[in-house]
Amino acid sequence: xxxxxxxxxxxxxxPKALRGLLLAVCVLFVSGLAGFGLALGVAQDDxxxxxxxxxxxxxxxxxxxxxxxxxxxxxxxxxxxxxxxxTLMLAGGGKTNVEDRAxxxxxxxxxxxxxxxxxxxxxxxxxxxxxxGIQAAEGAAPEMETIPLGRWKLAGEICDxxxxxxxxxxxxxxxxxxxxxxxxxxxxxxVFVSTxxxxxxxxxxxTGPDGGHLPEIAYHYVxxxxxxxGEVERRGDLLVLRMDPDTLEVLP
Amino acid sequence: xSVKYIPVQWNANxxxxxxxxxxxxGLFLYVFLYAAPGILSHERPINSQxxxxxxxxxxxxxxxxxxxxxxxxxxxxxxxxxxxxxxRHFGVMTAFVAITHAGYIVDWYFAFSASNKYEALLFxxxxxxxxxxxxFEAFGIFALFxxxxxxxxxxxxxxxFLSPPVWKxxxxxxxxxxxxxxxxxxxGILQDQQNHAFTAIFIGGAAxxxxxxxxxxxKDRRTDAALKADAADWVPVCDVSEMKDGFAKIKLLxxxxxxxxxxxxxxxSAISNACAHQNGPLGEGRIIDCxxxxxxxxxxxxxxxGRSPAPFTEKIPTYNLKLKGTAVLVHPQANVPGTYVExxxxxxxxxx
Numbered sequence: 001x002x003x004x005x006x007x008x009x010x011x012x013x014x015p016k017a018l019r020g021l022l023l024a025v026c027v028l029f030v031s032g033l034a035g036f037g038l039a040l041g042v043a044q045d046d047x048x049x050x051x052x053x054x055x056x057x058x059x060x061x062x063x064x065x066x067x068x069x070x071x072x073x074x075x076x077x078x079x080x081x082x083x084x085x086x087t088l089m090l091a092g093g094g095k096t097n098v099e100d101r102a103x104x105x106x107x108x109x110x111x112x113x114x115x116x117x118x119x120x121x122x123x124x125x126x127x128x129x130x131x132x133g134i135q136a137a138e139g140a141a142p143e144m145e146t147i148p149l150g151r152w153k154l155a156g157e158i159c160d161x162x163x164x165x166x167x168x169x170x171x172x173x174x175x176x177x178x179x180x181x182x183x184x185x186x187x188x189x190x191v192f193v194s195t196x197x198x199x200x201x202x203x204x205x206x207t208g209p210d211g212g213h214l215p216e217i218a219y220h221y222v223x224x225x226x227x228x229x230g231e232v233e234r235r236g237d238l239l240v241l242r243m244d245p246d247t248l249e250v251l252p
Numbered sequence: 253x254s255v256k257y258i259p260v261q262w263n264a265n266x267x268x269x270x271x272x273x274x275x276x277x278g279l280f281l282y283v284f285l286y287a288a289p290g291i292l293s294h295e296r297p298i299n300s301q302x303x304x305x306x307x308x309x310x311x312x313x314x315x316x317x318x319x320x321x322x323x324x325x326x327x328x329x330x331x332x333x334x335x336x337x338x339x340r341h342f343g344v345m346t347a348f349v350a351i352t353h354a355g356y357i358v359d360w361y362f363a364f365s366a367s368n369k370y371e372a373l374l375f376x377x378x379x380x381x382x383x384x385x386x387x388f389e390a391f392g393i394f395a396l397f398x399x400x401x402x403x404x405x406x407x408x409x410x411x412x413f414l415s416p417p418v419w420k421x422x423x424x425x426x427x428x429x430x431x432x433x434x435x436x437x438x439x440g441i442l443q444d445q446q447n448h449a450f451t452a453i454f455i456g457g458a459a460x461x462x463x464x465x466x467x468x469x470x471k472d473r474r475t476d477a478a479l480k481a482d483a484a485d486w487v488p489v490c491d492v493s494e495m496k497d498g499f500a501k502i503k504l505l506x507x508x509x510x511x512x513x514x515x516x517x518x519x520x521s522a523i524s525n526a527c528a529h530q531n532g533p534l535g536e537g538r539i540i541d542c543x544x545x546x547x548x549x550x551x552x553x554x555x556x557x558g559r560s561p562a563p564f565t566e567k568i569p570t571y572n573l574k575l576k577g578t579a580v581l582v583h584p585q586a587n588v589p590g591t592y593v594e595x596x597x598x599x600x601x602x603x604x
Contacts (some may be wrong), residue, residue, distance in 0.1 A: 006330075007538045009550040010337040011263045021331055030276045033314065036453065037280035040310045041288025043450040044303075049295050094364030168361075169299050173444035177385050178377035179361040185376070186365050220379045250384065 050119030050166030052126075056081050059125060060113040063088070064141045065134075066235065068207050070189040071102035073112050073125070074144045074236050081116060082125075087236035088112070089124045089189040089205060090134070091162050097187035098127050101134050111137040117165035122191065122203040124165045149232040154194045154241070155251060158206060158214075158222045160184050161191035177223040184222065190214045192241055198232060204241040206230075215245045225251045257409045260341075269338040273345060280311045305356035306441075312350040313437065316399075316430055317457040319343055324468035330536065333547050340406040343426075347403035354396050357389075388439035391432040398429035408529075416531060434458050479504040486574065486581040489513050492598055493578060495520070500544075502535035505584045510535065511571050513580060514544060514555045519595035521555040522571035522582050528589075529566070557592040575599075 006017040014022060061082045063075040071090040078084040090112060092098045102110075112134045114127040127133030160183035163171030170176060172193070184190050192206040208215045209230065221228075229247035233240050260266070284307040289297060297303070319342050326332045362369040362376065377387040402423055404410075411419040437454055445451060481487040483506035490501045495515040502525055503511050510525035512535030523544065525535045532548030539545070543552040543561060553560055553568060560566040567590035572583040575596055587593065 007540075007545075007547070008334045008337070009540065009545055010265050010334075011550055014265065014334065018331060018334065022334055025332075025335065026272045029272060029318070030279060033276035033311075034279040034283050036314050037283035037307075037311070038288060038291075039449055039453060040314075041284035041307070042291045043445075043447040043453075044288075044292065044298060044306065045444070045446045046292075046294045047296065047298050051296050096364075096366060166296075168302070169296060170302070170444070174385055174439075175388075175441045175444045176361070177379075178373075178387065178389060182362065182365050182367070182372050182376040185367075219377075220382065220385065222385070224384050250382075 045170070047169035047171070048119060050117065050122075050164065050169060050171060052166055053081070053116045053118050056116055058113060058128075059116050060111060061088070062109060062111045062137045064144050065102050065105040065108060065110045066144065067099075067102065067106050068205060068235075068240055069099065069211060069213060070187065070205060070207065071098055072205075072235065072238065073110070076109070076142060082123075085236060087238035089161055089191075089238070091124055091126050091188050092133075093126060093129070095162075095183045095186035095188060097189075098134060099187060101127075101130075105134065105136055107141060109137040109139050109141045110134055117162060117167055119165045121201065122161070122165050124161055124189065126162070126167075144235070147234040149199055149234055149239070151229060152198060152232045152241070153227060153229045153247070154192065154198065154204075155196070155225070155227045156192055156194040156202075157225060158218060159191050159193055160222075161189040161203075161205070164191055164193070172223065174223045180222050181219050184214055184219065187213060190218075192228075192243075198239055199234065201237075201239050204232065204239040206241045206243050209242055209244050211242065215243075217245045218243065218248065221248050221250065227251050257407070259407075265334070266338050266341070270341050273342055277311060277315065277345060277349065280314065281307055284310065299360070301356055301360040305353055305360065308349050308353035308356065312346055312353055313433055313454070314457065315342065315346040315349060316433060317461055319346065320426070320430055320461045321464050324464035327468040328464070328471060330547065336548060343399075344403040344406055347399040350396050350399050354392065357392075383439075384443070386439045388436050391436035391439065395429045395432040395436060398425050398432070402426060402429075411530070416528070420531065430461065476504055479510075481505055481584075483584070485583070486576075487584050489580040489582050491578050492520075492575060492580055495580070495598070498539040500535040500537070501580070502533070503582060507584065509584075509586065511582050511584075511586075512544070513571075513573065513582060514539060515598065516542065516555050516595070519597050520573050520575075520580060521593065521595045522573050523553060523555060523558045524569040524571075524586065524589075526568065527551050528560075528568050534568075556595055557590055558587075559590045 006015050008018055059082055061075050062077040063073040066072045073088040075082055075084050075086045090098050112127055114125045114133055117124045159172045160180040162183055190206045192204045194202050227249045228243050230241045230243040322335045322339055326336045358369050358373055362372040365372055379385045479502055481503055489503045497515050500512040500514045511522050512525040513522045516539050525533055527534050527546040529549055529551045532546040534544055534546055537545045537547045544555050545552050558568040558570045569586035569589050570591050570593045571586055572593055573596045574581050
């Protein structure tokens, strides 16, 4: 092969001496990209079993509305999926909350309706719009017990409860942090995933120290492996952690 | 070479180049999107929007990695120069793939809230003061806008309009853009990834880009050291016996400019080594049909006056030459671009 034979000019036919190499490069490029597509495609981690449970159908249950300030329903009349005695976190569509609709019903009996999200023992109900989603129910609201469990120091991750429960798969981790923050800014219930179960539960609804929403400082710690302290209380089968933001610490 | 601007001056090689590129990209996306899910043994699938965003993001990274490997590869072995020929189409396609990735991300992670999704992209995570949880989206935004800028200014019109040096500097932004992509991935999905195959491919790709550039730079350094001349009134280039008809010898002058000395039909001529188009190395080209032909994009020049043949208008500087015995000497002062210089005949018995 002479040097002249291998000189390529774009607007002229490719030199014969180069054609074999160029063909090999083309084959390598195309097969390489297909190979990388496969290798990268199958390298994705399992997002877990969390999901919208449309297969359950629309869920309608009755219970007592509580505000933590994130709205909860202490179920008194349940169904097959949501039994009586269960405490259900409530969310709106997308990254929105239902506080405007829940606040007037605080402490009252209400009927809620929507689609369930579920990841293992964690669940949440995304309510339908307007009064179809939540409305006052007839009858007197029974007294609901809140049991203080004292101050705890926990290690784990602050997540937005809705994505974690299956609104997004995957729905946690640092790559998901901005999405989680946006959900939390929308006052979607935050959930702390503890590395060690607390009184039998690894998921805790997390609030501010004074019964307020998640404090602003906590947003910088979302999706990281952190330790924190706070008062834990039991509301039915749901634990609520009133975090102390001064104790937040990133763990290695 | 052109006398008027049209969107693309198609030819057979460009069709082949684009067809192969599109086939590769299409296969990557098809396999990632439709073949991989069947192999994954997930209890429930990844959201299709996330899966699609990842497919386009991964594809953009691989494409950008390949693009950045082409340059140093061609410097290390000129047989790979054909890959450089239509690389800008590759770059434009990469920008479109990256835009698609960003579109899926914004329409998924940053939608569904009461806020504007583009504003949400900027304010949702503001933890700029920490490494873990750093808003890696910022790196992606920078890389995306850079790719769009480079794609939008990739046409020769912009090179002429901005001038080649300015255009070239703007297009060097591809390197900060690639670093931003590396940071985007490193601070993003790599933080969560449990499967290390992805990490290995990512690090391998970025390392290949770095290693090839390093090897090419070392080669250039060695070449420059061999070519570099001391300041003198007349700079020796080589012995005339080393010249080969239709080919050039390159000399690096003390002022940093390179000169290409060609032997054409028994006569010596010297022109600037930098093509007026994209500074391609004319001395590594050939004389075809009595015209010096650039190895990068085939721009041509009359070796005696540095002018492209009519109707084209490109001009490059010429240099004065003389023979001292059998030594070829060049005057380091360049002539005004397009200046005719009488070729220096090689005495009988010289190279053919």
